[in-house]
Amino acid sequence: MKTIDLRSDTVTQPIDEMRKAMACAEVGDDVYMDDPTVNLLQKKAAELLGKEDALFVMSGTMGNLLSIMSQTHHGDELITGRNNHIITHEVGGLAALCGVMTRLINRPDDMIYPEDIEAAVRPDDIHEPRTVLVCLENALSNGTVVPLEVMQKDYETAKRLGLNVHLDGARLFNAALALNCDVKDIAACADSVMFCLSKGLGAPMGSMVCGSKKFIERVRKNRKRIGGGGRQMGHMAACGLVALDVMTKRLHEDHDNAKYLYEKLMEIPGVHVAGEPQISMVFFSLDADETAFMKTCKEAGILMNPSDKGMYRVVTHVGIEQEDLDVLIQCIRQVL
Ligand SMILES: Cc1ncc(COP(=O)(O)O)c(C=O)c1O
Structure with missing residues (x-):
């Protein structure tokens, strides 16, 4: 029986092209900056995003942490959304390791609007911390x-x-893809950008931090400080190159599959879908007992995260086909 892992797009297996690229990569010591494959990946990422420079880091969490660390001093404040990943899922790294305060925007749609920034920025007052950064x-x-x-x-x-x-x-x-624009257009709205090569792009590890040359110099130094300087990292960067060259071109399949699931779910009474998916994630609740649903899924080979206050999340990714989503639909019909 096939395991159908719908928990996240972080569960992807590297495609054959990545496995081959990993094995054959030309490598060097990346702390000396002489790993040609890492250097090529960094050059490509910077060019794609329209930034001066880029750096390969271990994870998205590390990329966010280093970006914040390299643009703040202890005691500074940043503005961000209360449900943003840096607040909810990064183990308080920005407080523990950057020593920054946070001013949280609290909107039902989780977005941050210009008037929120205007209202949250601190005045130049001896009693108040310095606001220095907005994290979108x-x-x-x-x-x-x-x-x-x-x-x-x-x-x-x-x-x-x-x-x-x-x-x-x-x-x-x-x-x-959802906005029908170039990644450059989005990157132009930020001084620093972190993006993941893992998740939907399917690499086994790694994220890129992109920004100005001066900023990337600081990020490189801070990466070394926290023990993130790797040596023959080209083996991993090789997968990143496949992620950029190949995997970015198939992401629409995941978005289409999410829409397929959404449409099927809309046909079933007792299923409440949160809205039409914009990317590869579908959120829904069920008029059914969670334990029974999870058991039915497990028996059919489906891996699902438990609900968040009754709301389930399904993430489509490479390796998930429409027929796999049909198995989920069958489980839902059965439990209802
Ligand atoms: C929005 C967002 N930011 C950052 C991260 C962190 O990435 P990583 O798991 O590589 O540390 C994630 C992980 O899922 C994420 O969803």
Whole structure:
């Protein structure tokens, strides 16, 4: 029986092309900056995003942490959304390791609008911390995409107020596909951008941090400080190159499959779908007992995360076909 893993797009297996590229990669010591495969990946990522430079880091969490660390000092404050990944899923790294305070925007749609930034920025007052950074996210962890116009206005506002902008673009390529724009257009709304080569792009590890040359120099030094300087990293960067060259071109399949699931779910009484999917994530609740649903899924070979307050999340990715989603639909019909 096939295991159908719908928990996340982080569960992807490297495609054959990645496995071959990994084995054959030309490598060197990346702390000395002489790994040709890493250097090529960094050059490609910077060019794709329209930034001066880029750095290969271990994970999205490390990329966000280093981006914040390299644009703040202890005691500074940043503005971000209360449900953004840096707040909810990064183990408090920005407090523990960067020593920054956070001012959280609390909107039902999890977006940040220019007026939120205007209202949250601190005045120049001896009693108050310095606001230095706005941290945006696109696509959002709730599966929605922030419109480009909102990001552009956020960026204009932040710069007018003397703030830098960091973008957590873990699923940047999904966002660009949903917005029907170039990743460059989104990256232009931030001074620093992190995007993941893992997740929908299917690499076994790694994220890119992109920005100005000066910023990347600071990120490289901080990466070494936290023990993230790798040696023959080209074996991993080789998968990143396949991710950029090949996997970015198939992401639409995941979005189409998410839409397929959405349409099927809409036909079933007792299923409440949160909205039409914009990327590869479908959220829904069921008029059915969770334990019974999870058991039915397990017996059919489906891996699902438990619900978040009754809301289930399915993520489509490479290796998930429409027939796999039909198995889920069958389980839902059975349990209802
Ligand atoms: C929006 C967002 N940002 C950052 C990350 C962190 O990435 P990683 O798991 O590689 O640390 C994730 C992971 O799922 C994410 O969804």
